[in-house]
Structures are given as structure tokens and as C-alpha cells.
Amino acid sequence: MRAIEFVEYGGPEVLTVVETDAPEPGPGQVSIDVAYAGVNFADLKARAEGYRVPALPYRPGLEVSGRVRAVGAGVTGLSAGQQVTALTDGGGYAEVAVAEAATVFPLPQGVDLRTAATLPTVLPTAYALVHTVGRLQPGETVLVQGAAGGVGTVVGQLAKAAGAGAVYGVVSSAGKAEYARSHGYDEVFVGDFEKAVRTATGERGVDLGLDPVGGETLKATLSSLAVFGRLVSFGNASSAEPWRVGQPELYPTGLSVGGFSILMLARTAPTALRTLAERAFAKLADGTVSLPVTAEFALAEAAEAHRLMGSRTSTGKLLLKVAG
Numbered sequence: 001m002r003a004i005e006f007v008e009y010g011g012p013e014v015l016t017v018v019e020t021d022a023p024e025p026g027p028g029q030v031s032i033d034v035a036y037a038g039v040n041f042a043d044l045k046a047r048a049e050g051y052r053v054p055a056l057p058y059r060p061g062l063e064v065s066g067r068v069r070a071v072g073a074g075v076t077g078l079s080a081g082q083q084v085t086a087l088t089d090g091g092g093y094a095e096v097a098v099a100e101a102a103t104v105f106p107l108p109q110g111v112d113l114r115t116a117a118t119l120p121t122v123l124p125t126a127y128a129l130v131h132t133v134g135r136l137q138p139g140e141t142v143l144v145q146g147a148a149g150g151v152g153t154v155v156g157q158l159a160k161a162a163g164a165g166a167v168y169g170v171v172s173s174a175g176k177a178e179y180a181r182s183h184g185y186d187e188v189f190v191g192d193f194e195k196a197v198r199t200a201t202g203e204r205g206v207d208l209g210l211d212p213v214g215g216e217t218l219k220a221t222l223s224s225l226a227v228f229g230r231l232v233s234f235g236n237a238s239s240a241e242p243w244r245v246g247q248p249e250l251y252p253t254g255l256s257v258g259g260f261s262i263l264m265l266a267r268t269a270p271t272a273l274r275t276l277a278e279r280a281f282a283k284l285a286d287g288t289v290s291l292p293v294t295a296e297f298a299l300a301e302a303a304e305a306h307r308l309m310g311s312r313t314s315t316g317k318l319l320l321k322v323a324g
């Protein structure tokens with residue numbers, strides 16, 4: 001089979017196509033003939049700086065859709081030929097991928113394989129940010145960094161559907177602002193946002209801030225919270241040094257800080273992840289959210305997909321078409 005691999009960290013050019021044996025599922029695992037693989041910002045961080053890469057050479061790819069090829073010992077409820085969508089712990093950019101059965105899901109009703117590849121990382125993450133960890137209440141205001149990207153596109157729609165008083169987004173260009181406004185956002189700020197958030201909220205600040213950027217953006221998001229506001233950190237796109245939040249920031253106005261990582265949850269609490277994913281997928285099946293695929297590449301063009309996402313001009317979801 002063909003797979004994408006890198007043997008050193010670097011730019012998109014380090015991604016190469018290799019011919020290799022198809023992986024076999026171990027106990028509790030499933031192998032999948034991949035139809036589509038989703039591209040995630042975490043894949044770019046793996047390639048550029050080794051984020052969650054245990055050893056080189058490494059095969060990137062955290063989500064796929066396709067058909068079950070074989071099931072490992074002890075797996076129940078999944079069978080060869082079944083159409084599924086799955087989280088993969090690497091190795092998704094390949095004609096055959098292996099996943100833990102706990103993170104393999106039958107296709108939601110009415111969803112095709114192409115759309116299914118957009119679901120596993122983004123939808124449960126967005127759902128957790130708005131509901132499970134963010135605990136958004138009707139009427140509350142939300143501020144979302146990276147509003148036009150994969151996660152941001154779904155968060156805007158979910159927050160609006162949950163009855164948010166106002167959903168504010170932050171993006172890096174005017175074109176992205178336009179796109180975000182068509183996906184649930186009431187107002188979208190380009191670049192600096194602290195003053196604009198205070199103006200938009202009559203100086204009050206927002207109830208919930210969602211930050212995948214880290215560093216100065218995380219600090220500014222925290223300072224944009226209203227009294228008793230909540231911040232959820234879910235990424236470090238800026239590759240900033242970790243910043244420790246403590247008493248000086250939290251005590252004066254009674255703030256809370258939470259965190260979320262779908263990849264870590266998959267390892268530590270797979271049953272909780274499954275419940276979360278099923279609730280999240282239902283939001284697609286019932287039409288509450290959509291996640292547009294804005295660009296599709298052949299497997300061998302994975303580097304092009306990384307170039308596009310790395311250029312900060314992409315919106316929505318990027319996919320690799322692997323087969324069918």
C-alpha cells in the first residue's frame with residue numbers, strides 16, 4: 001500500500017510517498033481501507049516540530065473514513081466491509097490505517113464517506129468546547145480564536161444553535177471573516193480583538209473564550225472575559241512557551257480555565273470520548289451543523305494540503321482523497 005511518511009522534521013516537502021506492507025490490526029483494533037483522510041493542524045505541528053510524534057520515521061494522519069478491512073481479536077460490533085469513520089493515532093494518510101475499535105464509528109445516518117472523514121476530530125472537539133467543557137448557557141456570549149478553520153467553523157454553528165447571546169470570532173484576514181459570518185458568527189474581528197470585544201459587549205467582556213493559539217492570544221482571550229467568565233484552552237498554534245495561569249489572573253473576577261484534547265481523551269477515557277462523539281455526530285445528522293470541505297487533494301499531494309493550511313488562507317475542512 002501507499003502511505004505518507006516523514007523521516008525528519010521540516011516544511012511540507014519532508015512528506016513523501018512510501019510503498020509498504022498494509023498494517024494488521026492488533027487485539028482491540030481494526031484496519032480500514034481508507035477512502036478519505038482528514039487534514040488537521042496537529043498534522044502540521046507533528047511534521048514541523050514533532051508534536052505527539054513518538055519516533056521517526058512517522059506517518060501522519062489522525063482521522064479517516066473508509067471500509068473495515070479486518071478486525072483484531074476481541075473486537076465486537078464491527079465487521080469487514082462496514083463503512084466507518086475513525087480517529088487514528090497517526091497513520092491516517094495511507095491506503096490502509098489502523099485504529100482502536102473504541103474510536104471507530106459507524107457512519108451516521110445519511111452521511112457519505114467524504115463527509116464522514118471531516119467528523120472524527122473536529123466535531124467532538126467543537127461539541128466539547130461549547131457544551132461539555134465550555135458549558136455554554138443560553139444568552140451567554142462566546143469568543144472563538146481561529147473562527148474560520150475546521151474547529152472554528154463548527155463551534156460558531158453549535159454556539160449559535162445553543163442559544164448564545166452573541167458569537168464573536170477572531171481570524172487573520174478579511175476573507176476569513178466573511179466565511180466565519182456565514183457559519184454562525186455575529187461579529188468577526190481581524191487580528192487585534194481586545195478593544196473590539198469590550199466595545200461589542202458594552203465593556204462587559206464575554207462569558208466563554210475558546211483558544212487554540214496559546215501565548216499572547218491566550219492571555220488576551222483571558223483578559224476579554226466577563227466577571228465569572230470561562231476560558232477553554234485547546235491548542236498552541238503559535239508554538240508559544242506554555243503559560244501558567246494562576247491566582248493573579250483568576251481571583252479578582254472569579255475566572256475559570258479549562259482544557260481539552262481529543263487525542264489525550266481517546267487514550268485516557270475512550271468511553272467518555274465515544275459518548276461525546278455520538279452526541280456530536282447527531283448534530284450533523286439533524287442538520288444543526290455542516291462542515292464544508294473547501295479543498296481536496298490526492299494522497300500523494302499531502303504536502304500541498306499542508307502548504308495550504310500552513311499559509312493561513314484555508315477555511316473549513318481539507319481532505320485527502322485516498323480511494324473511491
Ligand SMILES: NC(=O)c1ccc[n+]([C@@H]2O[C@H](COP(=O)([O-])OP(=O)(O)OC[C@H]3O[C@@H](n4cnc5c(N)ncnc54)[C@H](OP(=O)(O)O)[C@@H]3O)[C@@H](O)[C@H]2O)c1
Nearest residue numbers: 040041146149150151171172212234235237260261262312
Ligand atoms: N484540543 C483538541 O482536541 C483539538 C482538536 C482539533 C483541533 N485542535 C486545535 O484547534 C486549532 C484548529 O485546528 P484545525 O485542524 O481545525 O485547523 P484549522 O483551524 O482549519 O487551520 C489552522 C488554524 O490555525 C490558525 N493558525 C495557523 N497558524 C497560526 C499561528 N502561527 N498562530 C496562530 N494561529 C494560527 C489559523 O487561523 P487564523 O489564520 O485565522 O489565525 C487557522 O484557523 C489548532 O490549533 C488545533 O491544534 C485541538
